Amino acid sequence: MAKRRVILPQECWELIFNRVDGLEAISLVCKEFLSISNSVRHSLRVYNLTVLCRLLKRFPHLKKIDLSVFDGDIDLAILEIARSGLNLEALNVSNQKILPVESLRVLGSYMKSLKTLECGNLDLLRDSDLQAISDSFPWLEELDISSPSASEQLVTDDGIEVLASKLRALSKINVSWNTNLSDRSILALSSNSISWSIWIPFKQGGDSSHILFRAVTLWLTIGFLLCAASWLGHGQELVLWECRIQTTFIIALGLDSISDLALQPWVQGHCWHEL
Structure with a gap:
């Protein structure tokens, strides 16, 4: 048979x-x-332009493209992606000298599906770059602008405020090692979304139940407390690494000293009292 x-x-x-x-x-x-x-095939890491052009035709359903190790003209690569007709959801352009602003503008005009943009570890990142991102991708949900290398012309609170006002769907942002930021940025972002995660400026990763701060330049003020109270009231976790804590912050929590703060079950990390 x-x-x-x-x-x-x-x-x-x-x-x-x-x-x-x-x-x-x-x-x-x-x-x-x-x-x-x-x-x-939904994700792809690309190393050079020749391979990219061929693979964009081969994989018609890509959702994520990683250009963080790309060796070549990043602008040409992004333009090829823009013209590919893909419904891309995530793009990684980290480890470049500067943000490829003009080609990203073209990408934004073609591709309305992009939800995640990673541009960490750039040699130079400025407030004007954040303006360009917010104009090109107003529907972004996740953004990584961590670890810029330049010691001058860094991102400031002004840039974050512009970003927060335009990216109304933003739910997660990584601003690790952007050392010019203060609680002004936290307040601007907190007014934008119900559930979000901010990481400043040491660790990367995590989820929306953790808020991490590590910066000797960061002052936790009573203004920030208004935001933190809502997270702590919903069982969230506040992680403080090497932060200077003002007296007003401790008093507003109803605590007597910073040692009482360290004993709270929702606080992790190391911080000290700044008189």
Whole structure:
């Protein structure tokens, strides 16, 4: 009796391939597997422009492209992505000398689906760059502008306030190692969203239940407390690393001293009292 061959529909293969690592090996099995693996590939890290142009045609359903290790003209790469017709949701342009402002403007005019932009570890990042980001991608939900290298012309509270006023959907921002920021930035961002995460300026990562501060230049004032109270009231966690705490902050919490602050179950980290 001849064995009957079972042919799975493409939808079933896609469900299987989505759970498998190493799609490159699977794509070599047959032309059908090559086509299916191309359709389920959603993220891509690109190293040079020649490869990018070819891969944009090969993978029509990409959602995330990582250009953080790109070697070449970053503007040309972004323009190719803009013209690709992809519904991209996340783009990483970290580790560049400057923010590729003009090409990002073109990308924003073509691609309204982008929700996450990573541009950390730039040699230079300024308030004008934040203005360009907010104008180009007003629908952004997550933004990483951490660890700029330049010691001058850093991002300031003015830039963050402009960003917060225009990015109404922003829910997460990483501003680690932007040492010119104060609680003015916290207040501006807190008025923008119900649930969000801010990281200043040491660690990266985390989730919306943690608010982390690490900066000897950061002063936690009574204005910031108005924001913190809402998080703490919903069981959130306040993480203070090496922060100078003013007397008004301690009094407003109903505590007698900074040692009482350290004993609170919702506070982690090390801080000291600034008279």
